Amino acid sequence: MLLLVAMIIMYSFDSVEVREKVAPNIRAKAVDGAAIKQLVEQQQKKSPPKTTPKKTNTQDQKKKQQELERKKREAEKLRQKKIADEKKRKEAEAKRKRDAEAKKKAEQLAEQKKKELEEQKKRDQALAEQRQREEELMAEQLAAEQQAMAAQREAVMSEADIFKSRIEGRIKQYWNKPENDGYCVFNLRLGPGGIFLGFRKLEEQGRYCDSAERAVVKAAPFPMSKDPAVIDELRSLNISLGNNPNLNL
């Protein structure tokens, strides 16, 4: 047994490489659609539409036109900015609201969880206490039972031992030991009244099992107790006959 444990300890199990299926690490970047649109518009504004310039006196007009357009553009820019800012503000506000709500919700949840945990704890404790009480009771009962059983077992065992040695003596009386060296290990099955039920060869050397089988058949019926527990204890016996070097005494 020790040998087995030692061997287990000695062996180092390789580190197990387990490849789990994980989603590929995507470095995502949130893209703001509105910002893109803005950028695009900005780009468009930057690259002016290709129009052929008008005549010189229209150059003042052109300048005025250009000034107008510039003002228009600025106003538009401002307006857009305002929209954007407003949007931003609204979003921020919404976000704040959301966050506040979420926080509130979280707090509520936490509070609820805490409550539940406490109640569970209470229940568990009650259960544990009850269980412990039950266990103690059972342990007491078990101890009492085991003691009774042990006492009975001792009685059975010593009675079984007595009959075992009587059976041994009976076999010796009938066993004609062969001239040569050897041994026979066999299983003997006995029934109530010590009747012979079976002989099964387990190990043999030097042709000893012939004389062993003859001996037990001749010796039956064997001395046997009337106690069913003892009969049960002795119903299957492993017996070694002869000079058996494998017995570790």
Place this chain on the structure above:
Amino acid sequence: MMRQLAILFSVLVLSAARADINIDIIIEDGMSFARPVAVVPFNYSGVSGKPPHDMSAIIAADLRRSGRFNPMPFNEMPELPTSYEQVSIEQWKAKGIEAVVVGSVEEVTPGQFSVKYQLIDVFKPQQRVEGGELVSNSDFLLLNNTGSAGTQNFRFYSHQVADNIYEALTGVKGAFATRVAYVTVDRSKSRPFQLYIADSDGHNAESLYTSEEAIMSPTWSPDGKAIAYVSFENGRSEIYLQQIYTGQRTMIAAFPGINSAPVFSPDGRKLALTLSKDGNAEIYILDLTTRQYRRLTNTGPNVIDTEPEFSPDGQWILFTSDRGLRPQIYRVSVRGGRPERVTFEGEYNASAAYTPDGKSIILVNRTNGVYHIAKQDIETGTMQILTDTLLDESPSLAPNGTMVIYATIHNGRQVLAQVSTDGRFKVRLPAKQGEVKAPAWSPFLIQ
């Protein structure tokens, strides 16, 4: 990751496999008794009134002689089946019989017999559970054989059947279908010395050689076809080799001085023997093909080294020597070298031979003035006296190491006796006229 898991898994499996079975009862010793068996009289049908021999009686006697079995007397048998289907196993089990032999002999033509026999293991189950069902199991039928024999070899064939039964029940090759050689001395005859060979139970004795002068120390060649022995026919000890089936005789050793105690090496190519040609009795090895010899022992003029015997692997020679004042057993390598002492018990040890498994030696031991056949365990050195007869000598082992034939004194005459190597069974062989001595058990004769 997978590699670590694989290694961890294999470690867990290994530790589970190495976990021992939980044993509830341990028994190391039991009884040691001859196994009760039954050889039911065989059925006979034929023109002759009865078969040449009572095969079942011969088989039962063989099994009893081995010391390992206790055959049931015929009048105690609960039934007399003649084939295995007729055997009601429970009846034999109730009597504690472990195995039953049944059979029948039929004279198919005058003098020719067909023999059927079965060996039943009473305690093996006749049914087993397979796939949740009870199916019949033929484990209990250890042998189901048919053979044939003529009037001439009917008795020897009975011993072969006994061998098959012995081997099926013990796992050891039977040695009943073997022969023994021995010397008889009948001083009332003009040629008093005779070399005989007989069946291992003493029956069917036939004379191989008759002589006016002494015959000694018969020994079998490993192929069972020839016997070497010492003959004094030329006024001094010489060693002859005689072919059993052709009768051909050749002189194989006639050195100056003593030529005695011949014994073949396991491969049959060499002879170990005692020669005194160099001054005093020493052990020599003689190569039978090249006729070259080599001296193995080298002790002074007052020491006798004799009775060599090869170890089963042919590497060692056991011999008797009185170099230590009294006869003891020593062993020396076939290549020569310094002999080492083997026996230390009692005041005298001689005529030793290894059992075929090389784990014990059978010898003559004298303790407190009494000569007995004994067995000494090589590893532990413990000695077990096997006989209760007196003045035992010349033991010879059966080729499976289970029985010993030897010479002993009974009613003032030398006779042959047998004892099983477990010490259980002892018998005196039918006494012939004169003295019987120097028995030698043959090797296995049937392959």
